[in-house]
Amino acid sequence: MTMRTSLGAEPVTLNTIMADQAGFRVWYELALPRVYRYLLARCGGDADLAEELTQQTFVEGVRRRASFDGRSDAVTWLCGIGRHKLVDHFRKSRRDTERQLRIVSEWSAGQSQAWSQQELRSGVETALSKLPGEQRIVLVLRYLDRLSVREIATSIGRSEKATESLLSRAREAFRKAYGATNS
């Protein structure tokens, strides 16, 4: 059996991929950077957290592989799992503020090197880091994942009205934080 490992031509199911160890490795090496990048961008550039969530995502994906029907891209499916992990993390993380403060200080040190190509990203990450976890995740889901309010509400387990309200507060908080960071 010829394994199709290109991400553009996914094999039918993950069971099929994982049945062949060599094929699984090739698929994994293509899928991992995409999932990692997806999560790193959404967790404030915290590489440790991105690794942790990536790991949780793949483990969950392997466990639930039977539920993947092959009608969509497997990495997209994995990123969906990753999104849930991310939401869970920000909802329950009590030490979030301290973690993000650490990131801010790291970025502050890095900025002295005048990474012009990263200044925009740095400013966004710094501003986001000052927001509570739930505000941060709804902004990321809205403006990076382009999810609708209804989809965000489903993801975070709130009503649409409550989610819209949360988004509104998050936007306002981000504007202030971003303005302060870049003033």
Add this chain to the structure above:
Amino acid sequence: MNDDELTRLFRSLDEPAEPRTAFADELFANLERMTSGAVARRQTSVRWLLVATTLLLVVSLGAALAVGRGLIKLPFVVAVATATPSPSATPLGSGTPAPSPSASTTPTPSPSPATSAIVIDGLAKSTVDGLTVRATPGTAGARLGTIDTGQLGFVVAGPVSANGYAWYQLGAVVVPPMAVCTNPVRTTPFSCPDWLGWVAAGRPGGQPWLEATALPCPASPMNLKTLLNEPAPLGPRTALERLACFGSTSIRFRGWWPQIPPNAGLGGTCGPPPNPTVAWLFCQNINENGLAISESAGFEGAGLKLFIDPTSGVTMPPRGQWVEVVAHLDDPAARDCVPAPAKVVLTCRAELVADSVKPVAGPY
């Protein structure tokens, strides 16, 4: 700043990024372990399917030949055994060691730099959520559960270097390790405070996952109320917190030696001790030497049990009066609370053993 501007800003976050090679390799190894059993089962299924198909062909061919030669006349029923292949790959076995937020990445030889302050018989606390507790040191150790930020642990042993991490054996300090705890205890995070396991102290060169910590400790002489830290908003000082405070040093305190009320329901057995020589230290539940913090608290109120080594010659005075006790924790006999589980040893170590007890007029 409108929605388009926000979208533009947030897109700046989505830049190419490559995971570390060591992380990628370690994760793949974990996933491969998860799937290898399933692959083996699938290969076995395929082999059975081939055998069954061959058997079916042989039987069919034989039947056709028999019919052709007139050995069997139709109609007839050919009973062909439908060989059922064994089930195909199933999801993971529960015994697969799941990777942890903590110790599943980057094997490097040096221990975490943040571990130097953690000491045996001291306290340490988790600095992250979801820190995995394992049955043995190393990422292959069975996963018992996880602890969250701020969770205190009594440091029983360590550091042990495995998979590039420094591992410490921690016991929950929330309640004494032998406290009754509803099963199942293997939950994530632990819903039951009775846990004992190995925890990685952090990624080398990275954020520490464990840090040493200490609680305020009272100094002798004191009243039992002070020793217990009673009343306290979050409950009295636990046995392992006392052990972390005092170790095996002498403690002098005064407490009320109460009368035993009628129908107190005392007595019973605690089962055979692991070692008969330490039965006096092991059978905590039927120990009647409970000291109270005050007359009003009485036998049923807040207090602490005192243990007496029968070879020490220590005796208790008549009940119903204040006593001054000199005692110690971490009695050497605790090490003989084996071969019971390690947490029983820990329980024995945390018991208060009397060196002397004498009547006094009242508290300090």
